[in-house]
Amino acid sequence: MHGASGASPRPFTDTFGGRLTGSLAVLGVVLAIALGLPALNLMIPGIEDVGGARVELGHGVWFTAPENTSRDVGHDRPNTVQLTVDDALVTATTRAYQRSAQDFAEAVREELKSRPGLQLTGSERSFATAAGVPGVRLEFHSPSQEGYLLILVHNGIAVDVTVSGNGRRGPEDGTYARLDDALATLTFDEARP
Amino acid sequence: MTGETYDVRPTPPDSTQWFDPRNPALWVFIALALPGLWLLSGSVRIAFTAYPSAATAAAVLFTAYTVPFIIVLRRLDYLEREPPVLTAMAFGWGGVVASMAAVDGGHAVQGMLAKLVSPTFAATWGPAIGPPAIEEVLKALGVVLVVLLARAHVNSTVDGFVYGAFVGLGFQVVEDFVYAVGATAWSRGGDDIAPVISTFIVRGFLTGLWSHTVFTALAGGGIAYAVVNTRLPMARRFGVAAGAVGAAIAAHALWNSPLLRDGFGFGGIGIVGALFIKGLPVFLLVWFLFSRAYRTEAAYYGEQLAQYDGTPLVRPGELTALLSYREREAARRHAQSLKGRKGTRAAQAVRRLQHLQTRLSVLSSRYPESPKWVLETLQNPPTHQWLQSERARLGGLAARRELPPARRREQLHRVAVQRCVVDLLAQRSRLEHLDLPVAVGTNQKRSPMAPWALGLAVLGVLVPGAGAFAIVAALMATRGHLPSDGLAVAAFAVGALTTTGWLLAFVLLRLGAG
Numbered sequence: 242m243h244g245a246s247g248a249s250p251r252p253f254t255d256t257f258g259g260r261l262t263g264s265l266a267v268l269g270v271v272l273a274i275a276l277g278l279p280a281l282n283l284m285i286p287g288i289e290d291v292g293g294a295r296v297e298l299g300h301g302v303w304f305t306a307p308e309n310t311s312r313d314v315g316h317d318r319p320n321t322v323q324l325t326v327d328d329a330l331v332t333a334t335t336r337a338y339q340r341s342a343q344d345f346a347e348a349v350r351e352e353l354k355s356r357p358g359l360q361l362t363g364s365e366r367s368f369a370t371a372a373g374v375p376g377v378r379l380e381f382h383s384p385s386q387e388g389y390l391l392i393l394v395h396n397g398i399a400v401d402v403t404v405s406g407n408g409r410r411g412p413e414d415g416t417y418a419r420l421d422d423a424l425a426t427l428t429f430d431e432a433r434p
Numbered sequence: 435m436t437g438e439t440y441d442v443r444p445t446p447p448d449s450t451q452w453f454d455p456r457n458p459a460l461w462v463f464i465a466l467a468l469p470g471l472w473l474l475s476g477s478v479r480i481a482f483t484a485y486p487s488a489a490t491a492a493a494v495l496f497t498a499y500t501v502p503f504i505i506v507l508r509r510l511d512y513l514e515r516e517p518p519v520l521t522a523m524a525f526g527w528g529g530v531v532a533s534m535a536a537v538d539g540g541h542a543v544q545g546m547l548a549k550l551v552s553p554t555f556a557a558t559w560g561p562a563i564g565p566p567a568i569e570e571v572l573k574a575l576g577v578v579l580v581v582l583l584a585r586a587h588v589n590s591t592v593d594g595f596v597y598g599a600f601v602g603l604g605f606q607v608v609e610d611f612v613y614a615v616g617a618t619a620w621s622r623g624g625d626d627i628a629p630v631i632s633t634f635i636v637r638g639f640l641t642g643l644w645s646h647t648v649f650t651a652l653a654g655g656g657i658a659y660a661v662v663n664t665r666l667p668m669a670r671r672f673g674v675a676a677g678a679v680g681a682a683i684a685a686h687a688l689w690n691s692p693l694l695r696d697g698f699g700f701g702g703i704g705i706v707g708a709l710f711i712k713g714l715p716v717f718l719l720v721w722f723l724f725s726r727a728y729r730t731e732a733a734y735y736g737e738q739l740a741q742y743d744g745t746p747l748v749r750p751g752e753l754t755a756l757l758s759y760r761e762r763e764a765a766r767r768h769a770q771s772l773k774g775r776k777g778t779r780a781a782q783a784v785r786r787l788q789h790l791q792t793r794l795s796v797l798s799s800r801y802p803e804s805p806k807w808v809l810e811t812l813q814n815p816p817t818h819q820w821l822q823s824e825r826a827r828l829g830g831l832a833a834r835r836e837l838p839p840a841r842r843r844e845q846l847h848r849v850a851v852q853r854c855v856v857d858l859l860a861q862r863s864r865l866e867h868l869d870l871p872v873a874v875g876t877n878q879k880r881s882p883m884a885p886w887a888l889g890l891a892v893l894g895v896l897v898p899g900a901g902a903f904a905i906v907a908a909l910m911a912t913r914g915h916l917p918s919d920g921l922a923v924a925a926f927a928v929g930a931l932t933t934t935g936w937l938l939a940f941v942l943l944r945l946g947a948g
Contacts, residue, residue, distance in 0.1 A: 254585040254661070257456070263582045264458040267575050271466055274568055275535040278542035287549030314553045315545030338622060348622040355483035399622065 287315040291324070298322050299335040300398045301430025307423040326423075327416040329388070330405050338399035345392050345399055346377045359383045368393075370427045395429045441663045441727075442590040442734040444799035447847060453519075459582035463523065463531075470530040474608065481615040484625075491627040492614035495634045495938070496607050502931070503603050503647060510724070511596045512759070513735050514796050520584055524597045527576035528604030528650070532569065533612075539568045558692055566686035569605070570649060574679045576601035577654040581661050590734075591659045591727035595720075598654015602646035609646070610637045639895050639935065640706060644689070644713030652720050653682040655727060685716040706896065732757040739795040741805055745812060746862050747855065748791060751874040756791050763920055764875025769868075776868055784873045787861040794854050800847075807851045816859040825860075828853045883911035887925035894932035901936065904929030 253259035292308040299320035306312075309327055316323040324331040338345065346365075353359055361381050368376040368391055376393035388405030404420055454460065481489040508515070543564030548556035580597045581588050588594060610633065617629035637645075656678020660671035689712055697704025736757050742748045755761040765788070769780035798804040814820055828849050837845060865873065887907035894901030908926040912919050 254581055257458075260582050261458045263578065264462040267459075267579055267582070268462045268466065270575060271531065271535050271572065274539040274572060276538075278539045278546075278568075282542035282545045282549075285546055285549050287545065314548040314556075317548055317553050317556070318544070319557050336620065336622075340623065344624075345622045348624050351624060352484045352619065355480050 282315055285315065288313050288325075296322065296324070298333045298400060300337065302335050302398060302400050303428050303430075304333075305423060305426040307419040310423075326420055328406060328413060329416045329420065331402060331420070333400060333402045335398060335400050337397055338394055339397060340394070342375070342377045342392050342394040342399070345394060345401070346379060349379065349390060349392070349401070353381065358385075368421075368424075371425045372428060374427070374429065391424060393427065398429060400427065441659065442731055442799075443662050443664075444589055444796070445586045447801050447843075457583060459579055463527070463579055463583070466531045466535075467526060470534040473534045474530055477612065481611075485615055485618050487625045488618035488627050488630050489615050491630045492611050492633075495630070495638070496610050496614070499610070499634075499638050499642070500603060500607050503599075507596060507599050507603075509759070510728070511592065512762075513728075513731055513757075513792050514589055514593070516593060516596055517584075517587060520580055520587055521597065521600045523583070524576055524580055524600035525604035527579060528573055528601035528606075528646070529608040530604070532572035532576060532601065533605050533608045535572055536565065536569045539572075540565045543568060562687045562691035566683045566690060569646070570653060570679060570683045570686055573598070573601045573605055573646065573650040574653040574657060574682070577650070577657045581657065585661065588658050588661050590662055590731045591655050592724070592731045594654040594656070594658020594661070595651045595724050595727065596654070598657070599647050599651040601654065602648070602650030605650070606642070606646035610634075610642075613637060635935075639932075640709055641689075641713065644685075644717040648717055648720050649682040649686050652685070652716075652723070653679045655720075655723060656681075659727075681719075688712055688716075735792065735795040735799065738798040739791060741798070742794070742808060746816065747794065747808070747812075747858050749872045751872055752791070755874045756788055760920065761875060762788055763923075765873045766875075767920070767923075768875045769865075769870055769873065772868065772870070780865065780868045780870050783861050783864045783868065784870070787858065787865065787873050790854055790858045790861060794851070794858065797847075797851050797854060801851060803848070804851050807848050808855050811852045811855040816863060818863065821856055821860050821863070824856050825853065828856065881911040881919060881922070883907060884919050884921040884925065887911055888921055888928070891925045891928035891932065894929055894936075898936040898940075899933075901929040901932035905933065 254263060288311045290310070291306045291312045292310045294306055295303050296306050296312070297303050299322070306324060307326055311325045313323055313325070320336060321332065321334045324333070350361060353361055359381060360383065361379055364380045366378045366380075368378045370376070370393070374393055374395045376391055378389050378391050380389045381387070386405045388403065391400075391402040391404070393400045402424060404417075478489070481492075507521075544556055544560040547560050547563060577594060577597050588597070614630040614633040614637075617633045618626055621629045623629075656675045659678070660675035663671055694708035694712060695705075697706070697708045700707070736753055739748055739753055739756070743753055744750065752765075755765045766781050766784050769784040770777045772780050794804075794808075798808075801807075811824075814824070865871065887904050887910075890900050890907055891904035894904055904925050908922040908929065911925075912922045
């Protein structure tokens with residue numbers, strides 16, 4: 242009566258050895274993708290020295306990177322650039338945005354409340370680029386890192402730059418000062434968005 | 435028997451339950467699902483804490499979104515339905531294991547492309563290279579794991595399509611939820627649900643039909659083909675499975691590629707047109723392949739049932755009606771067309787009869803002694819009293835535990851078949867009392883308005899309000915008697931769905947604005 246007639250051998254998947262081999266192969270492929278590929282990505286060098294160069298952050302926003310700045314192109318995402326300045330990690334993101342820097346900052350404050358361990362210190366400092374674009378600077382800390390978030394909105398484009406240290410104390414004062422100077426060089430393409 | 439062979443392998447009578455602690459596949463599933471669940475729950479918790487309204491709206495919308503998919507998949511899997519627990523595991527694999535494992539792997543491929551080729555290339559073509567390969571392989575592994583867990587329940591290529599679709603659906607729903615809440619976070623406008631609604635419309639309506647569910651169904655069909663056709667050369671089986679997974683990757687890559695992204699320069703309408711051009715052929719290909727596999731499966735199960743043709747179990751014409759979705763629905767609509775409450779009762783009886791006929795067909799494929807057991811039962815006159823007493827007797831037999839395992843198993847099989855026959859005879863008697871001796875449809879003339887109604891309903895996906903006109907058109911086409919025309923039923927259903935979707939979107943946007 243069965244459509245699949247004929248004395249075919251017992252299928253591989255019907256034996257314990259077959260199931261074990263198959264299951265381990267599935268496990269191996271999943272682990273290779275979830276853990277192996279990121280490990281492989283780390284092993285491939287992709288760091289370039291961009292100290293002193295003009296770097297585009299996306300949406301026509303540029304800034305002059307301070308000396309001793311490197312960029313890992315493997316960590317770039319659309320409209321997101323990641324840089325290392327001395328001991329500080331700098332992540333800059335740009336997007337189209339029609340509200341104010343204060344609205345942006347408020348949204349960030351609300352979001353950070355949901356992140357366990359990460360807290361805003363409550364300290365906010367005003368900031369302005371050399372061209373006079375004002376920004377909001379929020380300082381944060383967590384058990385493992387310390388840093389600040391700089392938000393600027395101009396001509397329908399928002400830029401948020403997160404600066405964090407590799408250690409609990411955050412970047413050194415000298416790094417902060419050099420970054421402040423570099424971030425003041427931020428320029429917006431007036432012809433956009 | 436004709437001697438013809440099919441790519442259908444019924445579940446063997448002595449097959450063990452799928453839940454077997456000695457099966458390593460079960461432990462691999464658990465070992466991967468637990469960390470995946472931990473990662474997913476962490477993301478979901480953050481989403482609900484940071485954006486409670488947006489996350490709730492996304493969860494409600496995309497949970498509701500899965501319901502029609504599940505209904506359609508269960509309908510497509512009509513003849514030999516997969517165990518709900520296995521389909522739930524397939525859904526879980528897609529939503530928990532594959533989606534979580536794909537995140538870091540996808541970023542890694544993007545990073546490697548940026549380093550090895552160029553950041554510009556990675557930004558442009560990365561989405562068409564990394565995610566398709568990684569996600570399709572991870573999802574296809576879900577179907578492989580189902581095979582390792584319960585090969586006895588992967589009986590045909592159709593089953594692979596079904597399990598694959600469930601894996602893809604799980605992945606799609608979780609990804610859609612993450613994208614929707616991510617859109618709210620990215621907008622930096624607070625706990626705003628407008629980005630969730632936009633995501634729902636774009637990812638749910640415009641692109642949802644040819645997304646992960648369809649891609650993984652294709653891969654699953656290929657894997658099941660390789661599993662079921664054990665008599666074919668290994669190279670061919672492997673080639674079909676690999677080709678199906680490769681085709682799923684290619685379809686996904688085309689979808690993610692920057693090709694036609696500008697919509698031919700025609701703005702929004704052009705972009706929607708491009709979405710159809712990139713997605714519709716894949717959907718049609720999968721539908722074509724599924725239909726072929728379905729016909730093979732239907733031929734096999736039809737042959738199982740053909741041996742009872744002419745008995746009260748299967749009246750002439752019913753076999754043909756049972757094996758085709760259209761004919762099945764036509765038989766139900768014909769029953770529904772009886773006047774008043776009689777129509778509803780008759781339609782229910784036809785639905786139940788068809789379900790029992792497919793069950794008898796599947797049982798007959800699993801237990802070779804079935805014809806003998808069926809004939810034994812048919813020797814008795816199917817009076818109402820006998821049917822009731824026989825049903826009670828068989829129910830008591832099923833509960834007996836004092837028999838040796840082999841004898842008990844045989845008795846369970848016999849009881850399952852005979853109970854199915856008794857239930858079938860009861861439904862037949864019910865239908866005869868309703869003056870419907872045969873459960874078949876009639877060739878009714880279709881209203882020329884019905885196709886227009888369906889066109890309007892489809893237009894309702896893009897144009898708010900068109901769905902409501904489609905509902906009216908469908909009712910006018912059938913003069914208020916909707917069940918008489920399948921096309922009108924489809925127009926009514928799609929119209930109702932799109933109208934509800936737009937109303938929901940409108941209400942949620944108003945609430946969000948408030």
